[in-house]
Amino acid sequence: MQTILVIAIVILAILVVVSLVRGIVAFLKTTKVDLESGETENVTEMQVLQNKMMFNRIKYQALAVVAVAILLALTQ
DSSP, X not given: OHHHHHHHHHHHHHHHHHHHHHHHXXXXXXXXXXXXXXXXXXXXXXXXXXXXHHHHHHHHHHHHHHHHHHHHHHHO
């Protein structure tokens, strides 16, 4: 059971990092598009992606915290 939880924590940590990086890339693209063209169509699309990635990051972090809490409860 502990091995499964450790694997789950590692996978969730990787998902957190991937979501964070994708959110930052969307933020940078939003800024670049806004500065270069001034078009709001692409900016809104990138902002939606940024919000989605940040929500995913929070979700995966919460799941990782829960997995760590369960792991700690099992080991003590």
